[in-house]
Amino acid sequence: MLLFISLVLFFVKINSENVEYSKTSIQPIHVRIQHIDVDTHSDIVIDIQTPHFSWELADEYDDYGQRIRNIEQIGYHIAVSAVIDNEIIWDSGYVRSSISTHILYEGKQLKSDTRYKVNIKYETNKHESEWYSVDFRTGLFSLDDWSGEWIGSQSMNMNQLRTVINLKSNPIRSATAFISGIGYYQLYIEGELIDQSRRLDVGWTTYQQRTLYTSYDLTNVLNTSGLKGIGVMLGQGWYNKQQWAIGQGPHVELSLNYGPPRVILQINIIYTDGTNESIVTNTNWLGREGEHRFDSIYMGTTVDFRAVQLCWSCANFSDFRLWMNASILPSPVNFTAGGQFSLQIMDPIRIGPDALHIATSGQLGNIDGVEGASLTDGGILKPISQEYVNGQLFDLGQNFAGWCRIASLNAAKSTIIQLRYGELRYSRSVNEMNYHGLFYENLCSIAVMDTVILNGTENEIFEPPFTYHGFRYMLINGYDHINRSDVECYNAHSQTRLIGNFTSSNQVINQIQHNILWSQLSNSMSIPTDCAQRNERRGWMGDAGLSVDASLFNFDYINFYINFLTMIEDNQTPDGAISDTVPFTVGSRPADPNWGTAYITIAWYLYEHTGDINIIKNYYQGIQLWIDCLIQHYEQTGLARFYHTYGDWNPVNRTGNQSLISSYPFLRDVYRFVNMSELLNRTDNIEKYGQLYQRLADEFHRVFYNESIRSYVDGSQPMNILALDLPDVVPTPLRTTIVQSLADNLIKTGYFTGGIISVNALFPLLSNEGHHDLALQLAQKTSYPSYGYMFNNNVQNATTNWEGWDTLPQGGASSPNHHMFNSIGAWFYRYLAGIHLNALQTIIIHPKMSYDYQLLTEINAEVVTTKGSVKVHWKRISQNQIDLSVRIPNNINAIVSFDRLVEQGKCMKLICNNEIIWIREKLNLLKNTLGISHLTEHQSTGTMSIRIESGDYTFTAYWQ
Known part of the structure; x- marks a missing residue:
């Protein structure tokens, strides 16, 4: 229970009516269209007819140059127009609302291959902004909009194709290319690669279910009349059967129809006189085997420079001795089975x-x-x-x-x-x-x-x-x-923004953070892969689900993961089963529950990091089908024999009941699905799956609790960790005993004994259950087995996270560049920095504190959200004092909590920006201070919490 220190809080909101601020010019910043940041994307293409728009509120300053607190949006105005004729197709008018993210377009239906402009302005409780304008365009919404053919050759390795066009003398108003080349392609015009940094495009998919295309604005490239040479270079990519045959699993049959590379291209040109034309791939195109004689993702590339033909994609090229007409090849997409040919929404792989x-x-x-x-x-x-x-x-x-x-x-x-x-x-x-x-x-x-x-x-x-x-x-x-x-x-790696920054006073933790960043990027190749060095690089679901939270704290990979969710949905069978890998290359279907949980886990964390409820809506039905699939298996076996394949993968000691390990994600998924149902107000499912969870929670304890040792199963660390991590499973009278048993085991053993599943829950559990010091000690270990051992051993000092606790050059296949152990990175942000984004509703800033203050004396962290930058910097000045600085973005508030610095201690004084705002001996009253209100103290933990509005704050807390 929370004890309100002050019965009445005389908090006064100072607004523009009684305080004069200098005039300021502001406008929306970091505007996003469908999660695409316009600041880092000069050409925005969308594949949806009802896009959503987001923006941040610019900072506002007073006459002294200080950032104004409590900036709130009170209204906005959005207008969308067609670029070609300036027709306004949606005018929201002035909308009185504080919402500045994920605002859905409600105008006329957007058209294929059309250019639009969106204009946005907003009003705050202080000022009205200027208009902000940005262009975007649409892809091809229907197969009927395509007139090109898939071309290539069944008789030769035709990996260079070309044609020549003759542009009219009329000026071009717009020229837009739509292209898909599989496995991979590169587009050239007059000998120049169109996008110098773009590689390994298009992204890997289950091609028969979904093949992706991309688009380029060529208006400035085709800006002169006359002859232009167009060329496409193709690579084998994942469309080559050999990629599936090397290290093949039981599902290589899915690639049986894969074959030689092929391309489809359509360039739509509109002239200023209103006429238009399209350049498309057909049998008039010429092709040959280029100088890259062999290319394979796994095996590498062979290039013979003796076969180079200079400027082969130029209009004036004339040596056609080795060229032949391309053939029409079938589309990779199985449209009769519901396959899709869709725009690549995630960013491309770049260098x-x-x-x-x-x-x-x-x-x-x-x-x-x-x-x-x-x-x-x-x-x-x-x-x-x-x-x-x-x-x-x-x-x-x-x-x-x-x-x-x-x-x-x-x-x-x-x-x-x-x-x-x-x-x-x-x-x-x-x-x-x-x-x-x-x-x-x-x-x-x-x-x-x-x-x-x-x-x-x-x-x-x-x-x-x-x-x-x-x-x-x-x-x-x-x-x-x-x-x-x-x-x-x-x-x-797939293009992204670095949105997270985390550093600490401890070098072991800093090296782990470095290794997390690099191992995540190394395995973000249009899908989250497992490792990059061997015949793997597959979309293992377990890896993706375990690292997604840490990944989203560090990188702007929203559309990257949305694309992966779509691919999971594509691979789902009518009975709800999903596969261990996506695309389905190896493993099983239905997936091991700890791998299949990635479906709901990724969707949930995307919502937590963005507040975009549409993500939950879009994948809700598929997630429900997956949970129902798990229920069908459960009804045949119960939890005692619930199915599993991999268990707590790569543990130090393999022990315990594997059915407990697979029951754990089943219960967690049901619980999260109830949370999702509550967000969508699906009362039917709230009741149905809520009752199911309570039955499962009771059964979990009944089946796996071992009364003789007062622990779960054999009392091993993973068994107790997973049981404790599930809500309402461990009865309240037993919880303290089980937690203490876990802590005693960790202290006696001296290290963690589990694998990738239980380590994901380990550190948050210890921090939540009063053993934060122990969590810090484990995180900072450098002896085997530990994160620190990866870069403190006599053989190899790792710069990325390992695949196993003992990955070393000793004859095994294990990779020293893997991201399935990256889950500790989320603990860095959520517990060490204390940043809980909560779907960008009310942000919680609650850094956990150790009683041994020398374990960690300083943290500096930042997360750039869709509402702005959240910053936390804290420093332990002494055992009894902490300085904490926070930055809260405009248009959102936060609750800042101060943990006890000493056992059984009490907070004696709070200072904000060098001014005492609360002191225990002065009747517990909170001083009226702009942006601060509602001070509370938790009776059992002693945690002090204070609500603040947007702004910059520097606190000092004293304890004794």
């Missing part, structure tokens, strides 16, 4: 500075003492060392996913140069010689080798197309005259 935009304003780059590369290096890594070990061996200093570009290659024609990649090096005795070569054993039957055959011209440059590798080290054979300055390697 270079365009791949990662920095949204945070705090500490950037590496902290002193943290090993690895900085995320602010523009996405390009240079070798930190070079030596000769059976070739030229380069250390990039960071494990990552991508490839290398080698310049200044000067050797005779037909010289063969090979590039091999590895994550690890190892040392062993070979013929009594010390060998320090690359470790290849964890590549699992794939070559991971790029080969180039030189043409003999000077200063040749090689960059492999249509493949990527997971590596830290690169070995070059066949050419010894390589300078480090001629090597640069690209960190490739």
Whole structure:
């Protein structure tokens, strides 16, 4: 219960009627259309006829340059018009509302391939903003809007295709390309790659169920009349059967209809005189096998520079000896089975500075003492060392996913140069010689080798197309005259913004955070993959669900995960079953419950981080089908024999009842589904699944509780952790006993013994149950097994998180670049920084404090949300004093809570911005201070909580 310290709070809101502020010019900032940030996307394309709009409120300042607190929106006005004729197709008029996110368009139906402009303004309790304008355009809403054909060849590796168009002399009003090339494509016009940083496009999908297309605004490219050459280069990608045959699982039959690469392209041109034309792919296009003779995601690329034809996509190209007419190939999409051909809504995979935009304003780059590369290096890594070990061996200093570009290659024609990649090096005795070569054993039957055959011209440059590798080290054979300055390697991943910043006073925690960032990016390749180095790179659901919360704190991957949810839905069978991997390559269907839970987990955390209820609405039915599928299996077995496949994957000690481990996500999913039903006011499901959860909770305790040892199953750490993590499962009289049993086990053992499922729940559970000091001690361990051991051992200091607690170069297939252990990153933000976003309703700032204050003395964190930047900086000045600074975005309020600094202690005084606002000995009254109200004290925990409005605050709390 909460005890209200003050019976009456004389809080006075100072508004514009009694305080004069200087005139200011403001406008909406960081506008988003369908979650796309217009600041980092110059060309916004949507595939929906009812988009939603969001914006942040600009900061407002008083005459002294201080940020004004309690800025609230009181109204907005949105107008959408067609660019071509300025017709207003939706005018919301002035809407009196505080809502500034996810406002649905309600105008005339949007048309295919049409350009629009949205104008937004808002009014706050202080000022009215200026209008903000931004353009967006639509994709092709119907198959009838497509007139191009899929082209390629069944008889040759036709990976370069071209045509020539003759543009009219009339000026072009707009030129828009729609293209899909699978496996991958690159679009050229007059010899120039249209988007220099875009790679491995389009994104991997279950092609027969959904194939993606992309779009380009070519208005400025095709701005002169006359002849223009258009070319498309194709890669095999995931549409090649070989990708599925290497390390194949039981579901390789899904790719049986996959085959040679193919492309469909349509360029719609509108001239200023109102006429229009379309350039489309057909059998008039010519194709050949280009210089890249072989490309494979797993095996690498072979490029023969002797076969290069300069400017093959130019209009004046004339050497057609090796070219032949393209053939019509079937669409990859099975439309009769409900397949979809849809716009790629998530950002593409990119390299270079365009791949990662920095949204945070705090500490950037590496902290002193943290090993690895900085995320602010523009996405390009240079070798930190070079030596000769059976070739030229380069250390990039960071494990990552991508490839290398080698310049200044000067050797005779037909010289063969090979590039091999590895994550690890190892040392062993070979013929009594010390060998320090690359470790290849964890590549699992794939070559991971790029080969180039030189043409003999000077200063040749090689960059492999249509493949990527997971590596830290690169070995070059066949050419010894390589300078480090001629090597640069690209960190490739799905484009995003860095929206999270987290640093602490503890170097172990800082290194873990560094490793989380890099392992997440390395495995964000249009879908969340598992690892980048071996014959995997699959969309394992367990990995995706466990890391999504941490990922969304750090990166703007909203559409990335929405796309993945859509793919899960595409793969769902009529009985509700979903698969362990998406696309379904290996594993089972129905998925192991701890893998299938990613469906509801991803949807839930997307809602928590954005407040977008449409995400819950869009996937609600599919989630219900999955839960009903689990219920059908449960009704056959009960919880005692509930099905499972993987259990608590990669534990230190494999122990306990696997049915408890699989029952855990089943109960959690049902509980979250009830929460979703409450959000949507689905009273029928609230009652139905709420009653089910109570029955399951009772059964869970009855089946798995071991009275003889007063713990669950065998009393092992994972068994008690998972039981405690479920609401209303452990009876209240037993809870303290079970928690203490867990804590005693952890202290006695000295380390955590579980795997990826139980570690996800471990740290929040300890922090919530009064054992935050123990959680910090475990997080900061550097001996085996621990996160810290990954970068504190005698073999390899990791710069990404490992796949297992013991991943080392010792003959196994395990990867040192994996994200399924990244779940601890969410604990960093939620508990160490104390940031709980709560769907951007009322933000909770509640950093957990240790009684041993030297365990952690400082945290600096920031999360850039769709409403603005949330910042937390706290510092333990002493055992009894903490300074806490927070920034709360405009148009939202927060509750800031102060944990006890000493056991059984009491807060004695609160100071805000150097002014005492509360002191215990002065009748417990809260001083009237702008933006602050409602001070409460929790009776049992002693936690002090205070409500604040938007603004910047610096608090000091004293305890004794």
